[in-house]
Amino acid sequence: MQEFLTDLPLLVAVARQKSFSKAAAISGMSASTLSRRIKLLEKRMGVLLFYRDTRNVKLTDTGSALIERCEFILGEAQKAYDSVVTNMRRPSGLVRVCMFRDMYENHMRGMLLDFAARWPDIRLDLTFAEHSVDLRIDPYDVAFLIGPSIAPPLVVRKLLTIEPFLYASPELFKHHPMPVEPKDLYRLPCIVLERFGHRWPMHNSNRQVLVDVEPKYTFSSVEMCRDFALAGHGIALLRDRLAAPDETAGRLVRVLPQWSGGLGHDVYLVTGPGQLPQRVRLFVDHIQANYASRP
Template sequence: MELLSYMRLFVEVARTRSFRRAAEALDMPNSTLSRHIAELEKTIGLRLLHRSTRKVELTEAGDVYFKRCQSIVEEARIAHESLLDVVERPSGTLRVSMPADLATGYLAPILADFATTYPLIAFEFDLTPRRIDLQADPFDLALRIGPPPTAPSMLVARQIALLPRYLYAAPGYLKKAPPLTVPDDLRHHVMCIAQGTLRQGDVVRTLYRGDESVEVTTPTRFAMNSVGLTRSLAAHGVGIAAMDTELARDDVDLGRLVRVLPEWSLSPVQVHAITETRLLPARTRLFIEFLKARLGNA
């Protein structure tokens, strides 16, 4: 049992490449962690880590050991936590990175329901669109809007939702702007677009109506990585924004926004849950399944 415990400590140090970050994640003193790793190396008879004041690197033997230990430790953790599934009382802290727009626009009521269903789970939410390193940062999963990541290759992306997008504008903007009755009219309007690649200028967009599709070249004066900001700008009469009905609902109810070209929509946006491994503890797996069930009906 002691060897497995030492292996778990070594995996955390090797994963983060830092005794300090590993000690924080393990909630133990740095000196204690360093002593246990030294005892593990003494037991094995090989040096596993190159230590310096600036960084920690794996030795050749350490790299081989890390690859074997990682799966062993993960399997042991899953075996232990699977017992919680039997009594349906998963616990521990769930650490999730997700964009603020997704969290506040969609997930708040879902998170509340999940917390009520599983009262022994604690939560740490990091609301950011930045690309975190799931191997080095202490997160169980990241929720991301858009296509799944292509690198690093070991990441596992599960699609949990497709969010439809429609066009909205303020009544005041529409009174002053050129007529807007068919998709091609968008060429004469200002677009506020939230997208992964921030760029202004003309962009070809595809609109859909049932089985029919049409491509339109639209000017984009405002490009940003926040759907919430596009909604606010559109409500202030700056231009036309693309968003889901859920995000636009309050402004539509208050008369600040109206849906334009109501028979047409843009391609839906993918939402993915991204993890470092397919071997997930109960709380993470249940959370992903809960989101997929609820967002799938959004």
């Protein structure tokens, strides 16, 4: 058991990095030493924890089940250590944050600058990811995710609801008819933001319908969706705040203006279970306070 506890951080590092060489660099040892330690651990336990080839390292089903428990144990140990140390000094350390790029550009820029000014000893490591992440295995303290499919036991805090609308360039309708009903979208070129998917729940004050669109283009970036809509390549779901300057200038028009892109997409601030380290708690409280103060 003592050997297992000693090797536990190494096991988690390999699982997170999906690479013995990267995990070895983080752990301050050679890749061969790390590989030997893991193989010895597997031998002692009598199970295979990782599939290995020349390029990839992947957890076995047994390894995945073990890692899920080990992540919790290691996390709780880190939190216990942090709670003692940070209470004895000014808040400091690293907070690893993951969000969509447009979330930063349209909502978070000022909040993060204010946080950095208020807590200069807390470092932020910000990663932009256009796909959903899983804090049970991905190396982040905080993630901003669009719900509702967020796996337990993660802790979710709703921040806002994004309500997109349909926009297109007037140039598009020189070659295609203007839609009259949401069902007409199926016959028109559509530009799909990957995380919204190609099933668009359209809503007005009286009706809600689900439209299966045929994506002509699919992007993970909302800015690319806007750019292709501006160029006349199709209809895109965009937030009115993002489209407003181009709509005012006549470069974009609202399509089916009485309809919105569903009842909205909820955005959540997500953290792992249990007590948060002080530096992470300060970050979470700062973000929540900023959203709570918005009209």
